[in-house]
Amino acid sequence: MDLRYSPEEQAFREDIRRFLEDRLDSRLREKVRNGQRLNKSDYENWHALLNTRGWLAVTWPREYGGTGWNAVQRHIFEEECCAAGAPRIVPFGLNMLGPVLMKFGSQAQRDYYLPRILDGSDWWCQGYSEPGAGSDLASLRTRAVRKGDVYVVDGQKTWTTLGHYANRIFCLVRTSTDGKPQEGISFLLIDMQSPGIEVKPIVLLDGEHEVNEVFFDAVQVPVENLVGEENRGWTYAKYLLTHERTGIAGVGFSTTALDDLRRIARVQLKSGLPLAKDPYFAARMAKVEIDLEAMKTTNLRIIAAAATGSAPGVESSMLKIKGTVIRQEINDLTRRALGPYALPFVSEALEAGHNQEAIGPDYANPVANQYFNNRKLSIFGGSNEIQKNIIAKSLGL
Amino acid sequence: MDFSHNEQRRMLEETATRFLRDNYPLRVRHEHAAATAGFSRDMWSRFAELGLVGALFHEQHGGYGGTGFDIAVLFEALGRSLVVEPFFASLLGGSLLAELCRPEQRALIAEIINGSRLVSVAHTEPQSRYDLADVATSATRDPHGGWRLQGNKAVVPNGDTAESLIVSARMHGTQSEPQGIGLFLVDARAAGLERCGYATVDGGRAAEITLNDVVLDESASLGRAGEAFAALENAVGLATLALCAEALGAMQAATDMTLEYLRTRKQFGVTIGSFQVLQHRYVELLIEIEQVRSQLINAASSIDSGAPDCQWQLSAAKHLTGRVARLVAEETVQLHGGIAMTWEYGLAHFAKRLVMIDHWLGDTDHHLERCVMLARDTGLSATSAIR
Ligand SMILES: Cc1cc2nc3c(=O)[nH]c(=O)nc-3n(C[C@H](O)[C@H](O)[C@H](O)COP(=O)(O)OP(=O)(O)OC[C@H]3O[C@@H](n4cnc5c(N)ncnc54)[C@H](O)[C@@H]3O)c2cc1C
Numbered sequence: 001m002d003l004r005y006s007p008e009e010q011a012f013r014e015d016i017r018r019f020l021e022d023r024l025d026s027r028l029r030e031k032v033r034n035g036q037r038l039n040k041s042d043y044e045n046w047h048a049l050l051n052t053r054g055w056l057a058v059t060w061p062r063e064y065g066g067t068g069w070n071a072v073q074r075h076i077f078e079e080e081c082c083a084a085g086a087p088r089i090v091p092f093g094l095n096m097l098g099p100v101l102m103k104f105g106s107q108a109q110r111d112y113y114l115p116r117i118l119d120g121s122d123w124w125c126q127g128y129s130e131p132g133a134g135s136d137l138a139s140l141r142t143r144a145v146r147k148g149d150v151y152v153v154d155g156q157k158t159w160t161t162l163g164h165y166a167n168r169i170f171c172l173v174r175t176s177t178d179g180k181p182q183e184g185i186s187f188l189l190i191d192m193q194s195p196g197i198e199v200k201p202i203v204l205l206d207g208e209h210e211v212n213e214v215f216f217d218a219v220q221v222p223v224e225n226l227v228g229e230e231n232r233g234w235t236y237a238k239y240l241l242t243h244e245r246t247g248i249a250g251v252g253f254s255t256t257a258l259d260d261l262r263r264i265a266r267v268q269l270k271s272g273l274p275l276a277k278d279p280y281f282a283a284r285m286a287k288v289e290i291d292l293e294a295m296k297t298t299n300l301r302i303i304a305a306a307a308t309g310s311a312p313g314v315e316s317s318m319l320k321i322k323g324t325v326i327r328q329e330i331n332d333l334t335r336r337a338l339g340p341y342a343l344p345f346v347s348e349a350l351e352a353g354h355n356q357e358a359i360g361p362d363y364a365n366p367v368a369n370q371y372f373n374n375r376k377l378s379i380f381g382g383s384n385e386i387q388k389n390i391i392a393k394s395l396g397l
Numbered sequence: 398m399d400f401s402h403n404e405q406r407r408m409l410e411e412t413a414t415r416f417l418r419d420n421y422p423l424r425v426r427h428e429h430a431a432a433t434a435g436f437s438r439d440m441w442s443r444f445a446e447l448g449l450v451g452a453l454f455h456e457q458h459g460g461y462g463g464t465g466f467d468i469a470v471l472f473e474a475l476g477r478s479l480v481v482e483p484f485f486a487s488l489l490g491g492s493l494l495a496e497l498c499r500p501e502q503r504a505l506i507a508e509i510i511n512g513s514r515l516v517s518v519a520h521t522e523p524q525s526r527y528d529l530a531d532v533a534t535s536a537t538r539d540p541h542g543g544w545r546l547q548g549n550k551a552v553v554p555n556g557d558t559a560e561s562l563i564v565s566a567r568m569h570g571t572q573s574e575p576q577g578i579g580l581f582l583v584d585a586r587a588a589g590l591e592r593c594g595y596a597t598v599d600g601g602r603a604a605e606i607t608l609n610d611v612v613l614d615e616s617a618s619l620g621r622a623g624e625a626f627a628a629l630e631n632a633v634g635l636a637t638l639a640l641c642a643e644a645l646g647a648m649q650a651a652t653d654m655t656l657e658y659l660r661t662r663k664q665f666g667v668t669i670g671s672f673q674v675l676q677h678r679y680v681e682l683l684i685e686i687e688q689v690r691s692q693l694i695n696a697a698s699s700i701d702s703g704a705p706d707c708q709w710q711l712s713a714a715k716h717l718t719g720r721v722a723r724l725v726a727e728e729t730v731q732l733h734g735g736i737a738m739t740w741e742y743g744l745a746h747f748a749k750r751l752v753m754i755d756h757w758l759g760d761t762d763h764h765l766e767r768c769v770m771l772a773r774d775t776g777l778s779a780t781s782a783i784r
Binding site for chain 1: 738741765
């Protein structure tokens with residue numbers, strides 16, 4: 001047992017920290033720290049910055065232009081990025097599609113698409129869920145019928161995160177209705193500019209446009225855009241989902257959110273004293289600190305096991321559940337900490353460079369809506385109930 | 398022992414429920430919330446005509462109700478429809494006037510009841526959080542007679558549209574002493590009064606108010622010396638009860654929607670309501686909601702009977718409401734899945750109101766602490782509402 005980072009790992013952390021200090025655009029950092037809206041070019045600039053340093057594709061091996069980092073290095077990187085106030089890395093191309101193409105894609109697909117993910121030519125979105133196929137993803141009905149050298153796609157995807165920024169979508173489509181539902185699914189790469197595609201916004205509970213519906217009306221997709229074999233898409237999708245779930249513990253996000261909470265609790269007053277000194281609030285904070293402290297080690301234990309080869313399966317479900325619940329709890333406490341000033345909400349103040357005077361403390365405006373928005377964490381990426389089913393099933397129950 | 402409401406209250410409940418069902422779908426609520434005022438003046442007049450505003454006040458003040466149970470019944474109905482019209486502000490303002498106003502100011506209450514005047518209460522301050530006695534705004538005697546107010550007020554409900562404001566200000570004493578607080582009736586257009594209105598996360602509107610040397614007549618001061626804090630506590634008590642009842646109504650609406658969804662949404666070839674884990678979690682909510690209903694009854698009864706443990710009962714109700722409201726909000730969203738995260742589907746608006754009710758008039762922790770303090774200082778804890 002040795003819980004210390006090695007000197008190499010510490011030096012690695014220093015490297016990242018210095019890079020972010022020097023190079024992360026301070027306006028972007030401010031936006032993230034103030035919980036303001038990020039636009040497409042904010043993400044693009046952030047990706048481009050990492051790409052110049054070779055740090056964009058943290059889960060990819062070197063041969064494809066990735067970092068080749070191990071899980072501990074990735075963890076350190078995530079922590080430093082969050083602490084520095086960097087935006088998240090948009091995961092669809094980098095963490096989801098990339099690994100699938102490396103494992104199951106054709107040489108031509110790899111050669112064409114992987115570099116375009118790195119240099120920002122393509123913005124991918126994830127076309128899995130449908131109105132009738134959420135937790136029961138295998139019941140999806142968007143159809144692809146082969147006609148000569150194209151597939152003709154009809155149907156609808158939904159919840160497509162940042163689909164309005166994307167020029168490409170990877171989709172699970174039904175190519176057969178024989179056998180079990182899982183056996184008739186294929187994995188298609190679709191150009192969003194194709195005729196017959198329509199993207200419609202879904203406004204979420206905080207009033208923001210983050211997800212979309214994507215409609216397909218006789219959309220023609222060249223057959224070479226099929227990944228792997230027809231009707232084997234479910235296998236690839238599951239592979240992708242395990243990748244989606246690594247890093248899902250969100251330790252970096254929670255750590256940063258907890259730091260923010262601590263800072264706020266030191267300046268918010270209750271009866272003239274810092275809220276952090278109020279026994280009721282302090283007890284709430286201490287509880288979530290304890291949870292996070294334990295989870296950091298759970299996370300690293302699982303990461304260490306993954307580094308020595310055993311694949312994270314049930315463990316990633318565990319991390320997903322605990323990680324999301326902790327993040328949501330921190331959001332809850334931050335909202336609580338504000339007292340009456342959790343109530344005001346000035347939408348325009350979410351734009352950088354607005355000239356609205358803050359209502360109440362200058363950190364207050366986005367807090368309540370962040371709490372509401374992050375209710376999504378326990379719903380998407382496989383709901384927490386589904387994760388529990390997975391764990392229970394693995395126990396033979 | 399009798400847990401049924403009298404005839405008059407049953408009628409109030411029926412009138413409100415039927416009117417809201419027919420005239421106040423969520424779409425209309427959103428339209429009203431998005432209007433400049435944050436509500437519809439036209440709808441407010443209609444509510445007044447129906448007697449719903451009058452239900453907040455006793456007969457002696459020109460109303461048709463005014464008991465804890467009247468208020469509870471009405472606000473529960475308002476909560477089921479997420480009404481954004483200014484009942485809450487009017488209850489606060491009107492109750493203070495009813496208790497403290499001079500005979501010549503009585504007409505104001507009549508104007509509240511007929512919907513022609515909105516009176517809100519500017520009490521909370523940027524530093525006061527939920528502490529009722531924390532008032533830094535100052536009221537000083539003007540050498541020429543009357544008063545001068547100086548200070549800042551925070552998150553005043555409907556403070557941007559109210560025609561009149563009842564402003565609390567310190568006449569003497571230290572910042573968090575109950576004694577020394579005065580209440581003043583101020584015209585919202587008074588010179589030196591500035592207000593900055595904004596939307597609140599839960600669909601209403603509020604305002605920050607700056608009082609910069611606002612000059613008032615002698616008659617602006619409400620009540621006799623030393624009466625203000627007790628009156629404030631009473632009015633806030635009624636408004637706290639109202640919030641608990643509103644939350645109860647919103648909880649019912651949210652769980653009704655959820656039950657319907659559990660029964661109809663299919664995944665894996667079956668309705669999701671057939672999954673036992675979801676059944677249990679849903680049932681848990683119903684059990685907790687019944688607890689809220691019971692404590693609301695305890696609190697309303699303690700107000701109406703003038704029970705000595707009334708403040709404990711009210712804080713117990715607000716504490717429990719805060720706890721259960723968060724649970725209901727989070728769980729009904731989770732049980733729905735992604736659909737509940739949308740603006741369109743509607744559940745989210747109930748969830749938002751349920752969670753944010755905790756930020757009005759003291760949150761779960763504030764009222765838990767208050768229960769502890771009241772029990773310690775006065776020995777008044779759960780002496781039991783059932784006698
Ligand atoms: C903000 C947001 C962004 C998203 N982004 C994307 C995206 O980019 N691409 C994409 O493809 N999808 C995306 N999703 C969709 C997401 O993956 C689904 O919402 C999720 O899979 C749940 O499906 P559902 O919403 O249809 O809920 P349902 O599957 O209908 O579930 C409803 C409830 O039933 C429970 N439940 C379902 N089955 C069981 C069971 N067997 N046992 C116990 N409980 C069960 C669920 O846990 C949930 O509580 C996003 C969702 C959200 C909210």
